Amino acid sequence: MAPPLIKICGLSTPEAIDAAVAAGATHVGLVHFKPSPRHVSIGRAADLRERVPAHVKTVLLTVNMEPAQTSDIVQVVRPDVLQLHGQETPEWVQLMREHSDLEIWKAIGVKDQASLEQAQRYRPFAHRLLYDAPAGALPGGNGLALDWRLLAQFRHEAEWGLAGGLDAGNVAEAIRQTRAPLVDASSGVESARGVKDTDKIAAFCEAARAAMAALPG
Numbered sequence: 633m634a635p636p637l638i639k640i641c642g643l644s645t646p647e648a649i650d651a652a653v654a655a656g657a658t659h660v661g662l663v664h665f666k667p668s669p670r671h672v673s674i675g676r677a678a679d680l681r682e683r684v685p686a687h688v689k690t691v692l693l694t695v696n697m698e699p700a701q702t703s704d705i706v707q708v709v710r711p712d713v714l715q716l717h718g719q720e721t722p723e724w725v726q727l728m729r730e731h732s733d734l735e736i737w738k739a740i741g742v743k744d745q746a747s748l749e750q751a752q753r754y755r756p757f758a759h760r761l762l763y764d765a766p767a768g769a770l771p772g773g774n775g776l777a778l779d780w781r782l783l784a785q786f787r788h789e790a791e792w793g794l795a796g797g798l799d800a801g802n803v804a805e806a807i808r809q810t811r812a813p814l815v816d817a818s819s820g821v822e823s824a825r826g827v828k829d830t831d832k833i834a835a836f837c838e839a840a841r842a843a844m845a846a847l848p849g
C-alpha cells in the first residue's frame with residue numbers, strides 16, 4: 633500500500649514548519665492570499681520554504697491568481713506543488729500545467745454528487761484533486777467538513793485528497809469512510825484562528841497514520 637500522505641496547511645512561522653516536519657507531515661502548505669489569517673508574503677513564503685527538508689513537499693496555495701503572476705511567484709518561492717484554491721477554470725489549470733514543471737493540485741468545493749462529477753473536468757490537467765468543503769467566509773481553511781459519504785461512493789479515477797474540517801478527533805473516521813490517500817488539515821490543528829498548535833499537529837499526524845495503516849487491503 634502507498635505510504636500515507638499528510639498535509640498540514642496554513643503554516644506561517646518557522647516553529648510551525650518544524651512542528652509539522654517533526655510530526656511526520658509529508659506536505660506543508662503556505663497560503664498566499666491576503667484576506668486569509670494565514671497569509672504569508674512572497675518573501676516570507678520563500679524563507680519558510682528554505683526551512684523545509686527535501687523529503688517534505690512544499691505546497692504553495694493561491695486563489696484566482698493570474699497565471700503570469702503565479703509563474704513569477706513560483707520562481708521566487710520554488711514550491712514542489714501549486715494548489716489552486718479558487719474558481720480557476722480547467723483551461724486556467726491547463727495553462728499553468730503547460731508552462732511549469734510543478735505538480736498542480738486543484739481544490740474543489742464539494743457540496744453534492746454533481747459538483748464531484750463536474751470536478752472531473754480538471755482531471756487531464758491537475759495532478760491531484762483536493763476535495764474540500766464548499767467555500768465559506770474564505771475559499772478554504774474554514775474548518776468545515778464536506779459530506780464524506782459522497783467520496784466513499786465515488787469511483788475515483790484521479791489522484792485525490794481530502795480536506796475540510798479535519799482534526800485529530802475525526803480524521804480516523806474520515807479515512808475509514810472515504811479511504812482518502814491524502815488528508816489535509818489547517819483549522820483543526822490551530823489553538824486560535826491562524827495560530828498553529830504543535831501538540832495538535834502531532835496528534836493529527838499520529839491519528840492519520842494509524843487510521844491509514846488500519847485500512848483493510
Ligand SMILES: O=C(O)c1ccccc1NCC(=O)[C@H](O)[C@H](O)COP(=O)(O)O
Nearest residue numbers: 641668772773774775795796797818819
Ligand atoms: O487557510 C486559509 O486561510 C485558506 C484561504 C484561502 C484558500 C484556502 C485556504 N486554506 C486551504 C487549506 O488550508 C486546506 O487546504 C483546506 O481548506 C482545509 O482547511 P480546514 O478546513 O481549515 O482544515
